[in-house]
Structures are given as structure tokens and as C-alpha cells.
Amino acid sequence: MPQLNLGTREIALKIVYYGPARSGKTTNLQQIHALLSPDSRGEMVTLDTQDDRTLYFDFLPVEFGVEGGYQVRLKLFTVPGQVLHRSTRRVVLAGADAVAFVADSQRSSASANAYSYRDLETNLRLNGLDIHEVPQVVQFNKRDLQDIKSLEEIREAWKGTGIPTVPASATQGVGVLETLEALLVRLYRHLEQGHSFSSKFGLGEEQFIEGVMRNHVHAEKE
Numbered sequence: 345m346p347q348l349n350l351g352t353r354e355i356a357l358k359i360v361y362y363g364p365a366r367s368g369k370t371t372n373l374q375q376i377h378a379l380l381s382p383d384s385r386g387e388m389v390t391l392d393t394q395d396d397r398t399l400y401f402d403f404l405p406v407e408f409g410v411e412g413g414y415q416v417r418l419k420l421f422t423v424p425g426q427v428l429h430r431s432t433r434r435v436v437l438a439g440a441d442a443v444a445f446v447a448d449s450q451r452s453s454a455s456a457n458a459y460s461y462r463d464l465e466t467n468l469r470l471n472g473l474d475i476h477e478v479p480q481v482v483q484f485n486k487r488d489l490q491d492i493k494s495l496e497e498i499r500e501a502w503k504g505t506g507i508p509t510v511p512a513s514a515t516q517g518v519g520v521l522e523t524l525e526a527l528l529v530r531l532y533r534h535l536e537q538g539h540s541f542s543s544k545f546g547l548g549e550e551q552f553i554e555g556v557m558r559n560h561v562h563a564e565k566e
Contacts, residue, residue, distance in 0.1 A: 346441060346535065355545065356417045358439055359527065362464050363446035364456040365425030368485040371514040372446060372523065373404050373420055379521060384408060384556075408555035410547045416555060425460065434467040442479040442531040443468075444523055449484045449492040449511075479530035481508050483523040488513040521557065528553050 347356040361369040370390065377388045386405040404420040423433040437443075445464060447457040465475045484498050495511055502509050508526045512519025532552045535541040542548050 346539070347439075352415070353413050354415045354417055356419060357441045357531065358419045358421065359442045359444065359531070360437055360440045361420065361422040361444045361446055362433070362437070362460070363425060364448060364453065364460040367425060367446045367448045367453070367457075367460075368483075368512075368514040369422040369425065369446045372444070372483070372485075372512075372520050373422055375514055375517045375520040376406075376420065376524060377404055379517065380406060380556075406556055410545065410551065410555065412546050414545055414547075416547070416552070418556065430463065430467070433463065434470055437464075437467050437473075438471045440468075440471075440473065440478065442527050442534075443481075444527050445480060445482045446514075447482060447484050449486045449498075450489055451491050451493055454493075477534075479527065479534045481510060481523055481527040481530065483510045483512050483514075483519060485512045485514050485519070487511045487518070488516060525553060525557055528556060 347358075348354075349356070361372055363369050373388060377385060384406055386407070388404045406418040406420065407415055409415050421436050423429075423436045443464065445461060447453070447460075468475050468478060482502060484493070484495075486492065498509055498511075508530070510519050510523045510526055512523060514520055529549070532541065532549045536549070541552075
């Protein structure tokens with residue numbers, strides 16, 4: 345559920361990037377940080393350790409103003425992927441408004457992807473959240489590597505879930521913004537259905553999406 349601060353007229357939404365170790369969660373946030381205008385995003389915090397790229401989380405606030413004087417603040421986090429950091433993943437996942445699951449497209453990573461998704465479901469449940477209710481997008485990353493699952497296989501496997509799948513090569517910036525935009529669409533529609541977002545804050549779906557995506561630095565150069 346979004347956090348609303350009437351004093352500061354701020355609406356805070358939490359997006360968590362989840363997935364197995366080394367699947368590209370941190371790379372996604374690094375690319376988003378690079379692709380968004382410096383005027384619209386804050387500093388990114390990354391905590392590295394010897395045994396995992398990001399032990400706690402990355403935090404990337406993206407802000408934009410809307411009519412009525414409200415400020416929408418997106419808080420983007422990642423979780424550590426290694427199995428031993430399960431308790432940390434649960435803490436970071438608490439209060440999530442939406443989840444981007446970053447899977448590794450390599451066939452050798454199929455079991456790690458499956459374990460991580462089950463772990464996501466468990467940690468959501470422990471935080472009082474239902475995996476079927478939380479807006480989600482699944483990104484199949486590392487499409488530039490060898491021995492990867494075909495898009496046909498992926499779409500067939502996920503078609504019954506209703507969850508969008510987005511191919512990506514995060515190191516090249518491919519599919520990164522597409523993943524974020526697809527998740528924002530699902531997040532907005534969830535907020536509209538559950539909280540009448542547009543009538544309460546005068547913020548329509550198109551305005552919500554454009555509030556973030558219009559700050560894409562490539563778009564500014566067109």
C-alpha cells in the first residue's frame with residue numbers, strides 16, 4: 345500500500361527488484377539511474393561485500409510532481425540474491441507495492457530462478473502480502489549470452505500467470521526501461537482498483553507513466 349504523507353504532500357511507492365544472485369538486479373538499477381535525467385532521480389546507494397554484489401539493497405528514489413501539489417516518490421530497491429541472505433530479502437521486501445523479478449535466461453540457471461521465485465512467494469506471505477495480488481513483471485535477462493531459453497519457451501511457461509515477461513540484456517541497457525514501464529502500468533492499475541488513485545490525487549495512468557518515463561535522458565535528446 346502506498347505511503348501518504350499529508351504534511352509533505354508526498355506519495356511514496358516501493359518497487360523491489362528480486363531474483364537469484366547475479367541475475368542482473370543491481371545492473372538494472374544502475375542502468376535506470378544512468379538513463380533517467382539527473383533532475384528526476386537521487387543518488388544510488390550500493391553496498392558491496394565479498395560474497396554478494398549487493399548485501400542489503402540499492403535505493404534509487406525517482407521523483408516527479410503532479411497537479412494538486414503532490415510529489416510522487418518511487419523508491420527502487422534490490423535484494424541480495426544468495427540463499428544465505430533470505431532474512432535480509434524479507435526485510436527489504438516488506439511494504440513492497442510492486443516487484444520486478446529478474447531471471448537469468450541461461451538454461452543452467454533454471455533451478456536458481458525457480459528457487460528464487462518460490463522464495464519471493466514465501467517472503468511476501470511472511471510479510472502479509474499475496475503474490476497473486478502484488479503487481480509483478482518478470483524480466484528474462486542476459487539475452488546476449490549463449491545457451492539461453494527461447495522467448496517462445498518463456499512465454500509458454502508464463503502465459504497462464506497473466507504476468508508480463510520482458511526480454512533484456514541489462515548490461516547493454518536493453519529491456520531495462522521496458523521492464524520498469526510495464527511494472528508501472530500494472531502498479532498504477534492496481535492502485536486505481538484498490539485506492540481510486542485518479543480521483544483522489546488527480547493522477548491518471550498516462551500522467552503517472554509519463555511522470556517517470558519522460559525523464560529518460562535519451563528522450564530529451566530527440
